[in-house]
Amino acid sequence: MLHVTFLGEQAIIDSETGDAVSLSPRALALLAFLVTHPGIPQARARLAALFWPDSPDGQALTNLRRELHSLRRSVSDTPDLVVTTADLCWRDGECTVDVRVFDTERTHALDAGDDAVFEAHATSALNAYRGAFLPGCDDDWATAVRGELEQRCVDLCDRLAAVRRRLGDLPAAAEVIRRRILLRPSEETGYRTLMELQFELGDRSGAVRTFHHCAAVLERELGVEPDQVTRDVFEQLLRDGDTATDDQRLETQSRVPAPPLVGRERSITALSDAWSRAMTGRAELVVVSGDAGVGKTRLVAEFGRSVRRRGAIVTRARCLAGTGRLPLAPIADWLRDPALADAARQLAPEWRATVDRLLSPGRTEPDVEGAAGAWRRARFVEGLARALLAPGAPTLLVLDDVQWCDGDTLDVLHHLLGAFPRSPVLVATTMRSDGTESTRLLGRMASTIPVITVPLGPLDAASAAALADDLAGRALSETEHALLLAGTGGFPFHLVAALHSGVVPGSGDQRADRLRDLLGARLATLGPDAAAIVALVAAAGRDVSLDLLVEAGDLDPVATVRAVDVLWRQRILRETGRGYDFAHDLLRDAAYARIDPPQRWLLHRRLAHGLESVHGDDLDPYSAQLARQYDRGGRPDRALPHYLRAAELATATYGYDEAVRLHRAAVTAVRSLPDSIGTRRSELAVLRASAAPLTASQGYASPALQATLERAVDLAERLGQREQWAAGLVGLWSSRFVQGRNLDSERVAARALEVADGVGDPDSLGAAHFAYGGSAVSLARPEEALTHFEAADALTGGGRTLWVGARYDVHGRAWSAHALWLCGRFDEARIAADSAVALARTDDQPYTLAVALAYGAITQQILGDTDALRGAVDNLGELCDRYGFAYYREWGMVLDGWVRCDAELATKGVDKLRATGAFARMPYWLYLLADIHARAGRTATARAILDAALTAAHTHTDRWWLPQIERGRDALS
Numbered sequence: 001m002l003h004v005t006f007l008g009e010q011a012i013i014d015s016e017t018g019d020a021v022s023l024s025p026r027a028l029a030l031l032a033f034l035v036t037h038p039g040i041p042q043a044r045a046r047l048a049a050l051f052w053p054d055s056p057d058g059q060a061l062t063n064l065r066r067e068l069h070s071l072r073r074s075v076s077d078t079p080d081l082v083v084t085t086a087d088l089c090w091r092d093g094e095c096t097v098d099v100r101v102f103d104t105e106r107t108h109a110l111d112a113g114d115d116a117v118f119e120a121h122a123t124s125a126l127n128a129y130r131g132a133f134l135p136g137c138d139d140d141w142a143t144a145v146r147g148e149l150e151q152r153c154v155d156l157c158d159r160l161a162a163v164r165r166r167l168g169d170l171p172a173a174a175e176v177i178r179r180r181i182l183l184r185p186s187e188e189t190g191y192r193t194l195m196e197l198q199f200e201l202g203d204r205s206g207a208v209r210t211f212h213h214c215a216a217v218l219e220r221e222l223g224v225e226p227d228q229v230t231r232d233v234f235e236q237l238l239r240d241g242d243t244a245t246d247d248q249r250l251e252t253q254s255r256v257p258a259p260p261l262v263g264r265e266r267s268i269t270a271l272s273d274a275w276s277r278a279m280t281g282r283a284e285l286v287v288v289s290g291d292a293g294v295g296k297t298r299l300v301a302e303f304g305r306s307v308r309r310r311g312a313i314v315t316r317a318r319c320l321a322g323t324g325r326l327p328l329a330p331i332a333d334w335l336r337d338p339a340l341a342d343a344a345r346q347l348a349p350e351w352r353a354t355v356d357r358l359l360s361p362g363r364t365e366p367d368v369e370g371a372a373g374a375w376r377r378a379r380f381v382e383g384l385a386r387a388l389l390a391p392g393a394p395t396l397l398v399l400d401d402v403q404w405c406d407g408d409t410l411d412v413l414h415h416l417l418g419a420f421p422r423s424p425v426l427v428a429t430t431m432r433s434d435g436t437e438s439t440r441l442l443g444r445m446a447s448t449i450p451v452i453t454v455p456l457g458p459l460d461a462a463s464a465a466a467l468a469d470d471l472a473g474r475a476l477s478e479t480e481h482a483l484l485l486a487g488t489g490g491f492p493f494h495l496v497a498a499l500h501s502g503v504v505p506g507s508g509d510q511r512a513d514r515l516r517d518l519l520g521a522r523l524a525t526l527g528p529d530a531a532a533i534v535a536l537v538a539a540a541g542r543d544v545s546l547d548l549l550v551e552a553g554d555l556d557p558v559a560t561v562r563a564v565d566v567l568w569r570q571r572i573l574r575e576t577g578r579g580y581d582f583a584h585d586l587l588r589d590a591a592y593a594r595i596d597p598p599q600r601w602l603l604h605r606r607l608a609h610g611l612e613s614v615h616g617d618d619l620d621p622y623s624a625q626l627a628r629q630y631d632r633g634g635r636p637d638r639a640l641p642h643y644l645r646a647a648e649l650a651t652a653t654y655g656y657d658e659a660v661r662l663h664r665a666a667v668t669a670v671r672s673l674p675d676s677i678g679t680r681r682s683e684l685a686v687l688r689a690s691a692a693p694l695t696a697s698q699g700y701a702s703p704a705l706q707a708t709l710e711r712a713v714d715l716a717e718r719l720g721q722r723e724q725w726a727a728g729l730v731g732l733w734s735s736r737f738v739q740g741r742n743l744d745s746e747r748v749a750a751r752a753l754e755v756a757d758g759v760g761d762p763d764s765l766g767a768a769h770f771a772y773g774g775s776a777v778s779l780a781r782p783e784e785a786l787t788h789f790e791a792a793d794a795l796t797g798g799g800r801t802l803w804v805g806a807r808y809d810v811h812g813r814a815w816s817a818h819a820l821w822l823c824g825r826f827d828e829a830r831i832a833a834d835s836a837v838a839l840a841r842t843d844d845q846p847y848t849l850a851v852a853l854a855y856g857a858i859t860q861q862i863l864g865d866t867d868a869l870r871g872a873v874d875n876l877g878e879l880c881d882r883y884g885f886a887y888y889r890e891w892g893m894v895l896d897g898w899v900r901c902d903a904e905l906a907t908k909g910v911d912k913l914r915a916t917g918a919f920a921r922m923p924y925w926l927y928l929l930a931d932i933h934a935r936a937g938r939t940a941t942a943r944a945i946l947d948a949a950l951t952a953a954h955t956h957t958d959r960w961w962l963p964q965i966e967r968g969r970d971a972l973s
Contacts, residue, residue, distance in 0.1 A: 002078055004097040006032050007149075008131020009345040012074065015096070021074045026051065027067040029142065032134050034081070034090035035097050036145050041087040050141065101128040102149070106156055115163045122160040126176070129153045135342045136392060154183050161193060170201050182338060185217050188230045199237045205546040205561045207237050212568050212575040219258060223305055238565070255569040259496055260470050261302045263463025264295070270454045271303045271428065278426040279394055283417050285427045285449060287402070290456035292586055293493030293515065296430035297400050299456065303428070307396050313339045318400035319409075320542050321585070326624055326646065327408040327655025330399055331384055332358050343390035347383075354383025361620070361652040377654035377696070378884040381408075385416040388425070395425045401585070402429040408655045410445065417449040458490030467492060471499040488518075493584055497522055500570070519590035522572075529555055529563040537573065537580060538591035539603035539632075542625065545579035545614070552603075552610030604633035620649060624662065627669075636669035640682065643669060647689065656697035660704075663690035680715050684724065687712040691731055699887060700738040701917035709735055726756040726764045733771040737778075738887075740919025740956040746775035766795030770808040774815055778920070780959035782822035789816040807848045810840045814855035821862050822960060833859035850879050854888040857895050861928070869899050887918060898928040906932055923953040924961040927968060934972065943972045 001015045010028055012021035023031070030051060034042060048060035055063060068083065075081055075095075082089040092100055102125050109121035133146040157180035164173035174197040181190040191214035198206040211226070211234040218224050226234075267288070274286045288296045304314045315337040317330035326332075334340060335355055344355050357380065388397065399405065399413075413427055433455075445451060459467065465481040476484070488494035497518035523534060536553055537544055550560045564580060567573040572587060573580045582588040595603065608629035611622050619626065619642075627642035643666035650659040666686045673679050687708050694705045709732040716725035729752035737745040749771035756768040773788030792812045814836035820829035833856040840852035857872040873896040880889035890909040897906025906929045913925065926949035934942035946969045953962045 002075060002095045004031070004035070004095055005130070006035065006134050007098045007102065007129050008135070008342060010134065010136075023074055024067065024070060025137075026063075027071045027074075029134065029137050029139065030064075030067055031071055031075075031081075031090075032099075032137075033141060034088055035099055036133075038090050038092055038100065041082075041084075041089040043087050047088065051139075098128045098130070099133065099149070101125070102153075106152060109156065109159075115167055119160065119163050119167070122156055122163070125156060126153065126160070126179070131342045131345070136346055136390075138393075150183055154180055157183070158189075158193075161197075165197070170197055173197055174201065186221055188214060188218075188226055191226075192230055192233045195233060195237055204237075205550065205557060205564075207234070208561050208565055209546055209575070212565075212580075213577070215255075216575040216577075220301065220305065221308060225255070238562075256500065256571045258571070259298075259467060259492065261295075261298060262466045262470075263459045264299050264302075264456075267299055267454055267456055268303060268306075270452075271300070272306075274428075274452055275303075275307060275396070275426050279424055281422040281424075282450065283421050283423050283425050283427075285413060285417055285429065285445070285451045286454060287429050287431050287451060288454045288456055289431045289433050291491070292432055293491045293584070294456050294458060295492040296456055298492065300398055300400070300428050300430055304396055304398055307394070310394075312394040312396055313337075313391055314396045314398065315340060316398040316400070319402060319404040319406070321401070321404045326361070326621070326653070327406045327650050327658040328358055328384070328412065328653055330405065330409050331388070331412050334397055335359065335384075335387055339391055340388065340395075343392070344387040347386060347390055350379075351383040351386045354380050355387045358384060358653050361649040377656070378882065380654050381412050381415050382419070384412045385419065388412075388416055389420055389423050393424065397425065397427045399427065399429045402431045405429075406655065407657050408653075414445050414449060421449075459492060459495075460490065461485055464488075464490045464495060467495055468499065471496060493586065494518060501525070515586065516590060516593070519587060520594065523587075523591060523594065526572075527563075527566075529559050530566050533560065533563045533567060534572065534591045535595050535599070536603060536607065537582065538588050538595065539600060539629075540607055540625075541588070541628070543576040543579040543581040544607075547614045548579070548607070548610045551613050552606040600632070601634055604629045605635065608633055608635070608638065620645065623649060627662070627665070631665070631669060636672045640666055640669050640686075644686065644689065647693070651693050654696075656693040659693035660690065660697050663687075663693070677719070680719055684712060684715040684719065684721070687715070688724065688728075699916050699918070700734050701919075702735070703917075706732070706735045706739070722755055722759045723761055723764055726752055726759055726761075726768060729755060730764075730767045730771050733775070737771075737774060738918050738920050740922060740952075740958065742775060742778045742920075742957040746772070746779060749775050762795040766792045767808055769795065770812045773812060773819075777815060777819050777822070778958055778960050780822070780962065782819035782960075785819040786816055786823070789813070789819065807840075807843070807845065807851070810836050810843070810848050810852050811855075813839065814852045814859075817855065817859040818862070818960070821859065826863060829859055830863060830865075846879055846883050847885065850876060850883075850885050850888045853879065854891045857892065858924075861895055861898065866899055869895065873899065886916070887913075890918075894925050894928055898932055901932055901935055903929065903932045903936070919952070919956055921958065921961075922956065923949045923958050923965055926952060927961060927965050930968060934968075939972055943969065946972065 002021065003013045003015050005011045005013075010032075012023060012028075013019070014021060030047070033047070033050075044061065044064060045057070048055075048057070048064040051067075052060035052063050068088070072081070072083060078093070078095050080091055080093045080095045082091055105121045105125035105128065109118045109125060112118040112121060129149070133149050134142050157176050161173040161177045161180070164170070164176065174194060177190055177194045177197060181194065184190060191210055195207040195210050198204075198210060211230070214230065215226050218226055225231075271286060271288075274284050278284055288300055290296050301316075304316070308314045315334045317333035319330060335344060335358065344352060347355075388395070399409075402410075416423075416425070417427065458464075461481070464485050465476070468481060468484050469475050484495060484498060488498055494515055497515070501518055501522035523531070526534060532553060532555060533549060536549055540548075546561065546564060549564065550557050553560060555563065564573065568575065568580070571583050574583045582591070592600075608626055611626050611629065612619065615622050623642045624646035627639045627646055630636070630639035630642065643662050647659045647662035647666065650656075650662060663686055667683065667690075670679060670683045670686060673682075690708055691705065691712070694702060694708060698704060709728055713725060713728040713732055716722075716728050729748055733745050733748040733752060736748060749768065752768040753765075753772055756764040759765070769788040770792035773785045773792060776782070776785035776788060789812045792808055793816075796808045796812075813832055817829040817833040817836070820826075820832055833852075836852040837849070837856050840849040843849070853872050853876040857869055857876060860866075860869040860872055873892045876888065876892040877896065879885065880892060890912045893909030893912070894906045897903065897909065906925075910922075910925050910929055913919070913922070926945050930942040930945035930949065933939075933945065946965055949965045950962075950969065953959065953965060
């Protein structure tokens with residue numbers, strides 16, 4: 001028996017085995033057509049013409065036979081598919097098909113004689129309708145069926161909500177109407193019904209949110225306000241049971257109109273040109289740049305509305321400054337858009353899992369493998385890029401305030417546009433014109449992907465005058481126009497603030513001072529309730545829900561709702577989908593500046609307590625926000641666990657940079673507490689947790705990693721935690737060794753051996769032996785090194801350090817090949833290198849294989865096996881490019897340059913190693929570079945490089961290759 005789904009996703013599952021039945025997209029569409037026309041024989045000639053209209057009749061029939069053969073083979077056990085020489089037909093029988101379940105249950109519901117029976121069948125029908133029919137198929141017949149099924153679902157939602165309302169189950173009625181709104185977000189009927197239900201449930205704040213959301217959707221999508229019927233329903237609900245005076249009610253009767261877009265024709269044309277290029281196979285990143293308040297967001301919103309009217313998918317996200325949002329939050333916001341979410345469900349399971357990991361990071365284990373686990377991030381980034389492209393339709397991805405964007409989100413965009421350059425997608429961003437890190441990141445991106453900049457400046461005099469007249473509702477005089485232009489500089493946001501506040505600042509003031517006066521004057525006109533809400537939202541630093549405002553504020557729910565409505569109507573606050581935020585970041589800055597420090601402290605604490613009260617069942621999505629609020633509220637002890645949890649969640653989505661930042665904040669918090677045993681243990685726990693993301697983000701040679709490990713070692717020793725002490729020492733050895741500090745690393749490894757010997761843990765002792773063996777090789781003590789590598793191999797058994805994530809049985813075996821070569825045991829060296837690669841291939845860890853291949857490549861070079869070396873560096877390069885491995889990628893570049901006699905490639909690898917502070921084996925790398933020049937006849941250059949290699953060998957006490965360097969210098973003398 002088969003279970004077939006066409007609603008929300010496309011799949012055929014064998015109910016007995018649980019296995020998915022594989023079909024081509026065309027065969028699946030053919031089956032969907034037959035299923036949606038049950039009991040009606042479909043002539044083969046008609047089906048061929050319908051599915052292959054551009055092919056000759058004979059070819060179309062051949063195509064049909066091919067797909068039918070595949071279809072019959074896949075569903076051979078079911079009699080539901082009836083095939084004759086003349087036609088095909090689907091007859092309901094053994095298979096379960098969601099479309100047929102929906103239609104059948106809907107029919108039973110409509111034929112029901114009482115409400116209870118109707119509700120049961122209607123609920124079953126809606127449970128079967130899990131999304132749009134056959135998403136991704138744009139055939140005319142599929143579009144028609146999709147629209148018809150959706151309309152049936154909408155009608156059924158309306159009927160079921162009415163029945164549940166009669167039965168008194170208002171929460172269930174509201175739930176089904178919310179689903180109706182998702183299906184038809186631009187129809188006001190659903191919003192009106194939901195507002196009435198929420199009011200009947202006593203959820204006045206929910207009713208207000210629903211109206212504000214309705215208005216926001218209509219303004220964004222259609223450029224219109226809710227119609228009079230919707231506004232009347234809302235006003236009536238707002239008045240019912242209210243104790244406000246008539247004067248107070250009049251205050252909220254009308255909303256400040258949105259300012260028109262004027263004077264931006266050239267910018268719109270630039271965006272339209274970029275859109276045209278994207279639709280013809282050149283995906284681009286467009287950056288609308290300009291000073292704060294110049295109208296960047298408004299411009300892109302207007303452009304988005306225009307392409308949406310042409311049938312494109314448009315979804316918007318924004319970056320926030322200093323709020324501690326989890327990394328990749330903008331990507332998550334995009335992927336929650338219904339159009340993208342439906343399409344993402346059609347991805348292969350491995351890619352669909354990346355979306356689930358991002359949207360529910362708390363359900364997945366964080367990656368604690370450090371550099372060894374960083375390869376998973378590359379696959380994760382690729383999966384997210386594929387999810388954004390899943391609809392296969394023209395798509396505009398809008399990202400506001402990219403100057404505050406996290407690096408992980410930029411990496412996804414980089415991959416999206418770099419790996420899929422011919423996709424029908426345009427990424428439109430807004431960015432303030434300043435020298436932020438994001439500006440530099442975008443500059444680097446421009447070297448590999450198309451980045452188009454659309455600069456936006458203040459309005460000219462004519463456009464500023466037109467905007468001022470519209471905002472004032474009358475034709476202003478030339479004198480008034482001149483004063484406004486001089487006082488606002490032609491910045492649209494400043495003009496709006498001036499007209500709303502009734503204040504025209506002097507033209508001699510600095511622009512920042514003028515804006516502060518304008519916004520201060522506007523905020524000063526607010527009543528006490530609205531002012532209290534403004535202060536809370538400013539302290540929150542991001543969108544905030546009505547429930548949180550009620551919980552954290554001093555106002556009662558009714559007063560809170562009315563104050564928020566007043567601020568929304570005045571366009572000081574805007575609805576964000578999850579709550580409310582300021583209409584512009586400049587408003588938030590001005591509002592926060594008006595709060596005195598003691599009041600800020602109190603507001604942050606209230607917000608933290610409110611977040612815990614409102615979201616106590618699931619604090620994960622708010623962990624970073626909670627940490628920030630407690631920290632700013634003077635409670636670092638309460639902030640600490642939330643910083644750690646936020647860092648875990650960031651690591652779970654490979655947001656290593658953000659995890660490092662959160663850990664750094666956690667360290668600062670814990671060090672502000674009184675010194676005690678408990679405080680030291682807490683700090684050690686933070687440092688332990690931060691080592692892996694630090695390694696993945698910045699590499700083994702990072703000074704930040706070194707400082708972290710040194711402090712962790714000191715704390716573990718003082719606390720008597722020997723296992724953590726030993727692990728920290730091995731991690732510190734890794735850092736110092738890669739930096740080229742061979743004598744220091746040997747001392748650390750010797751200490752690790754002493755400490756690990758008293759722990760009683762084989763992995764700890766094995767890791768210490770491995771570390772000492774590595775140092776012994778570099779110090780040209782190969783026999784001693786082999787003793788320690790053999791001990792490590794016997795003890796670790798696949799173990800990895802708790803701190804930086806290397807697999808020591810593979811790593812030690814690969815490294816021991818170099819010691820064997822130094823001992824003259826060449827055949828054994830080759831066997832050790834090959835066995836390390838073979839062992840690595842039994843693991844599902846690409847990083848382990850990269851390590852084995854990199855060390856194996858050195859072994860093949862020193863053995864003179866150039867054929868094997870070519871294969872190794874090719875495999876290593878492919879692996880590093882695929883998974884984004886640094887360090888070993890540079891090894892491969894030098895070795896590849898040597899085998900190709902390509903000095904430029906080898907030099908590039910050497911320079912990259914130096915740039916990251918990775919000086920381990922530098923004498924060897926320089927020797928190979930010198931050898932390339934010597935073989936090319938550039939003797940003087942080769943001699944100079946060998947002199948540098950000799951200096952590096954003595955500076956870093958890197959002795960293993962020193963005899964070869966000296967022989968090379970002698971040969972060139």
